[in-house]
Amino acid sequence: MPTSSHGDGAQPSPTAPVPSPSPSPSAAPAVSAVGLRKAYGDHTVLDGVDLRIPAGSVFALLGPNGAGKTTTVQILSTLVAADGGQAQVAGHDLATAGRQVRAAIGVTGQFSAVDGLITGEENMLLMADLHLIPRREGRRVAAGLLARFGLTEAAKKPASTYSGGMKRRLDIAMTLVGGPRVIFLDEPTTGLDPRSRHNMWQIIRELVTGGVTVFLTTQYLEEADELADRVAVLNDGRIAAEGTPDELKRLVPGGHVRLRFTGPDAYRGAATALPEGARDDEALTLRVPGDGSQRALRSLLDRLDTAGVEADELTVHTPDLDDVFFALTKETAR
Template sequence: MPTSKRNGLASSTAVSAVGLRKSYGDKTVLDGIDLRIPAGTVFALLGPNGAGKTTAVKILSTLVTADAGELRVGGYDLATDPQAVRAAIGVTGQFSAVDGLITGEENMLLMADLHHLSRREGRRVAAELLERFDLAEAAKKPAATYSGGMKRRLDIAMTLVGGPRIIFLDEPTTGLDPRSRHNMWGVIRGLVSTGVTVFLTTQYLEEADQLADRIAVLNGGRIAAEGTADQLKRLVPGGYVRLRFSDPVRYQSAAAVLREANRDDAALALRVPSDGSQRELRSILDWLDSVGIEADELTVHTPDLDDVFFALTGPSADSAAGSTARPTANPATVPHQRKENDR
């Protein structure tokens, strides 16, 4: 099987899909997508609302049947051995499965019963997970009294009761405040450090950038692009080096020789198109030295995942990037779309 490396360890493929298709009536939700996710990594699936992210999760977690495709999860064929797949996975959906009328500990013990653990084993596992997720002090309190972040941590702790090797997290931080979101990132990193594979869907592009080993952008039922965060960012043009001057005379001299730069006369700043690479930055600095120009401030700006997302899922994405765009594609084929009206 294909392998990848994380923390120096070889890993096998945890989830694979070839030609995954799903339609509801005459609406095609997933139009032949391919995925391959190495074990012990975080994979993030991005896309606008209605792109099919949750449908993909439901299919791969055996909750919905695919119309077509060769699908394997945890080494098991989804079509012929769904029970083995269910035993290997855990699922945390968009909406919490926590019962607010009972305590956190009781929620955990209920999950232990559903996994047919003995009473003694169930209490041991529940106690370990409550401690691990910093919920031990609140274990005897009704879950309804928990904050949003605590409920989400309890939700994931409940998912881990059965010891899954693969976890599907469908928008796990939606509705959380920034501090709780960052705490959840720590939880996810901790899971992966133990060898768990995380399949993540999220609306927060920074979240994917921070957590994911690989990212796929789903649009119109197809994978518009897939790669590491850095690979995807290189798909989108628009990077530049900003040179700011405090002396108007030096600014005018620089503008006269850097004719390809965009001028900001009010700020005494020039924007020189650049891919942000070390080689190109060194070239710009060497050239400035050769003509005797010294800027007071130099900053490098590169496209972020917001730029990638808007370029690949915007109105002109289908005609410009097509449904087969990959990190090896010519960046000029993916238009840069401004974000002012998309917030």
């Protein structure tokens, strides 16, 4: 495994992740919540949030600043108490088994928990001590995680000398010392350069391949699109929508199929068969509204077949998560 003490060029692991089997819908969820509520004074942050997150998956919670994403993480990780509702994490009830919940989870917050005054290795060993891991076993676990995250060469150096990407990798490595089954990552790539962000994505994929459940909050919508099995959008204290990234994209209008033709006869035939399509007579293209689903695409192709027309090029365009985000959220007066 390559390691580096300079910059963020180290890769987390050369092993290509093997796709994990899809969790059974009937299997016990890693995280579940019903009616979570939280208010600070007269300001309601969470107003009845329901969640069900399968084990061994990545769940992304999106929302504008102040929507309650961090509060949700704090409640589910036992850092603050909910005012109402019920929740279970890793099979343990938050209200009655907080100790068991804490033993089963890891949390990486928005701000690094790394102590810059000590070395990366000492940070890891400190976490091992906090988990009451015997010294010899703690050193073995620390060395293994430092190697896994490409930090072996930098392990003896003060963490204050690490780059932003290296500190974030060390932060997550520290989170993994106790072998958590559920990890909460609160905006883990904020402030990282593109290469460091992609390295972090690879780390998250490998964690899930190993059976870990990842609860991710992020301000980068392409990050949720890239990583998440399911995405929820939090707005005004409630879940505005939840589904796979593709399902959410189909909620927003603007999707279409673009058909291009090289011959004018085929183009005119398609325009007749698909009168709802927006025409571009110069480019010989049609833009037909659609949600990008397999059913809608099959219907369109059937209509072309019936008309005896074949497109030379077909491309499907769907809204991205940015469009979904803007459609489902709004600025909230403070």
